[in-house]
Amino acid sequence: MAKALIAKLTALHPLPEEDRRFVERIVGHGEDVAPGTDISSEGARSEKVHVILSGQAYRYKVLPDGKRQIIGYLVPGDFCDLFGFLLDKMDHSIAARTRCRVVHLSEADILKLTARPMLARALWWSELVEGAICREWLVNIGRRPADRRVAHILAELHLRLLVVGEATESSFRLSLSQTELADTVGLTTVSVNRALQHLRRSGLISQTSREITIPDVEALREFAEFDPSYLHFRPLREGRLMETADVT
Amino acid sequence: MAKALIAKLTALHPLPEEDRRFVERIVGHGEDVAPGTDISSEGARSEKVHVILSGQAYRYKVLPDGKRQIIGYLVPGDFCDLFGFLLDKMDHSIAARTRCRVVHLSEADILKLTARPMLARALWWSELVEGAICREWLVNIGRRPADRRVAHILAELHLRLLVVGEATESSFRLSLSQTELADTVGLTTVSVNRALQHLRRSGLISQTSREITIPDVEALREFAEFDPSYLHFRPLREGRLMETADVT
DNA sequence: CGACCCGTTGATTCACGTCAACATTGGTGG
DNA sequence: CCACCAATGTTGACGTGAATCAACGGGTCG
Incomplete structure (x- = not known):
């Protein structure tokens, strides 16, 4: 459990x-x-x-x-x-x-x-990554137009799910409703809906119900200006740091 | 130093x-x-x-x-x-x-x-508060109209400066340019400028060059929907927690 | 079957962005 | 001390992206 x-x-x-x-x-x-x-x-x-x-x-x-x-x-x-x-x-x-x-x-x-020490460090790491994601969202909401905003959150969710084995290289199940998506990226449902349509028409994604497939991951990421480094999937660097002491 | x-x-x-x-x-x-x-x-x-x-x-x-x-x-x-x-x-x-x-x-x-332990805990605390501020900014940028957005960041800056003794109860020196303000709240300089004018005309703030005075702090905060609790100025609660051990 | 949530669409409005010019301030060097 | 310049603040005219309002279809559940 x-x-x-x-x-x-x-x-x-x-x-x-x-x-x-x-x-x-x-x-x-x-x-x-x-x-x-x-x-x-x-x-x-x-x-x-x-x-x-x-x-x-x-x-x-x-x-x-x-x-x-x-x-x-x-x-x-x-x-x-x-x-x-x-x-x-x-x-x-x-x-x-x-x-x-x-x-x-x-x-x-x-x-x-x-x-x-090990557990405490894991907590620290997790907190820092959550902060990094929050900052990226700030950029997303503050400075990107609707379609890129939506593309960006899709790219993020895809990668996060991929990493935990809940997505394939080119598709994932979007469990969020458009309302939730809207409240995430600071838009209305109507705008999210239209942004998704735009992404579909541009061929960046295709959708059957909630299953989203991404024919060309690189293309979507480029459009979304998505650079995964803020997710910090290569967690701790080789650091001797905290190997011995409790940084927690 | x-x-x-x-x-x-x-x-x-x-x-x-x-x-x-x-x-x-x-x-x-x-x-x-x-x-x-x-x-x-x-x-x-x-x-x-x-x-x-x-x-x-x-x-x-x-x-x-x-x-x-x-x-x-x-x-x-x-x-x-x-x-x-x-x-x-x-x-x-x-x-x-x-x-x-x-x-x-x-x-x-x-x-x-x-x-x-004491220092490590202070680090943790500081990180958590920074995260909380980031989340509040997300709300600010994602869901508030321009004038409230600007009012909110002003209210926040005022309080943060007040706490460190760099503001009075009703005024502070805004060291940010309108451009910086704009890049903070996800607007353009023009919109920030007009939002500030709106706040001035409503009597919520008054300004001589960069000195901002707030005739009625409560009024500004209400308009901005500013609830200071996210700044967590009453830091640790009475917690026995971590009194003895290293939570870091 | 009706109620409800969800996605979709069109018409319309409006807040904010864009563009461009001008005013003001402050700092720098002659 | 003044001339100059760059950064900052302000204003108006205009365009547009997203919000708003409203309606409808489809799926699901009680």
């Missing part, structure tokens, strides 16, 4: 068998969260840290007038709310997109986790 | 005298960087971590067509590029806005820093 989490934590570095069993022991089995419900809400001062074991979730904020902005996606292995933990209270909400299996870790659990 | 850095690291918690002297020893005196020049460039694989001792800098990316998006501001005490360090290479650039004094820390230095 902690498979995804362990996979994530070992993406960086093999995890000592001891750490591995330690994680398994800690996480237990978690509980289910129904699609559409909050895992953690803005303003909450949770005593627990939530970790997604399976399913997908997203971070979001809503404005007074009801507009929503999605500010990140969470996949199995992700920690939801180190925020509520280290920083007073949550500054945004997290909702389950699909049915999710979520574990609640106590402060003590987190303490034990982060006391282990 | 390390004053600002120490101030930052102690914002969370008083730093043991020992840690304090340790920091002072490590940082040395740094070197000057002229305004407008990069402290760290996208794609760089720096062996060093840069820390701003004085002056201001910003993170940014530029698109193929020359458009620029500013994705964060750095103030004295901030670490520039844990990225280049933990994650292979820089995914964005950092430029000095004003003359900056910058120290270069080696891997060994960072190791020594982060080996100290």
Whole structure:
């Protein structure tokens, strides 16, 4: 049940068998969260840290007038709310997109986790990558026209899914609705719809229902100005750094 | 010379005298960087971590067509590029806005820093807050009209400056040009200019050259939908957490 | 079968971008 | 001290990309 989490934590570095069993022991089995419900809400001062074991979730904020902005996606292995933990209270909400299996870790659990250099470092890494993605989204929303914006998020999702084995070289299943896509890239559903049509007509993607195929990945990326380096898939560099000490 | 850095690291918690002297020893005196020049460039694989001792800098990316998006501001005490360090290479650039004094820390230095629980925790905290700001910017750019966008960044800058004693309750010096403001909030200079005019005409701000006064802070914040909680100025909660162990 | 969510489309509006000129400021060197 | 220049701020006219509004079709679920 902690498979995804362990996979994530070992993406960086093999995890000592001891750490591995330690994680398994800690996480237990978690509980289910129904699609559409909050895992953690803005303003909450949770005593627990939530970790997604399976399913997908997203971070979001809503404005007074009801507009929503999605500010990140969470996949199995992700920690939801180190925020509520280290920083007073949550500054945004997290909702389950699909049915999710979520574990609640106590402060003590987190303490034990982060006391282990390898695990602590994995947490750091994951946080830095999430920050990098957020910055790239800022560029995407702030400076790109609608069609490139949509192309960019598609290219990102494709690669992220590819890396975890949930996409092929040239196709993937887009699990997001156009509404979610719109709230992610700062457009309306109508604009997203038209942007997708534009991408289809240009032959950059083709679509049957939610299955998206990308005939020429390079072409899509170029159009989207997508440079994958911000995803940092070659995680830690050969660094001696932190090999010995706890950078956490 | 390390004053600002120490101030930052102690914002969370008083730093043991020992840690304090340790920091002072490590940082040395740094070197000057002229305004407008990069402290760290996208794609760089720096062996060093840069820390701003004085002056201001910003993170940014530029698109193929020359458009620029500013994705964060750095103030004295901030670490520039844990990225280049933990994650292979820089995914964005950092430029000095004003003359900056910058120290270069080696891997060994960072190791020594982060080996100290208090300092490591301060790093974590600072990273989390930066992430929170980035997310709020995403909302700002993605979902707010031009005038609110500008109002929001003004409200944020005002508060951030106020906290470090560089603003009064009702006024501050806006050191950013309208061009920089525009690249921050994803608009053009013309739109920023008109948004500012709108704010002036509504009486939400008044301006003499770069000095901005805010007659009614609450009014501005309400208009901007600015809720300061994402800045997390009440840093760590009473948490026993990490009091004893190294969460870093 | 009806209710609802999702995708799609067309007509229209409007916020913001673009372009171009001009004013103002501040710094620099003669 | 003034002349010059570059960067910054301001303004108007105009174009356009995306929002808005509204309607409709298809799939799914109770």
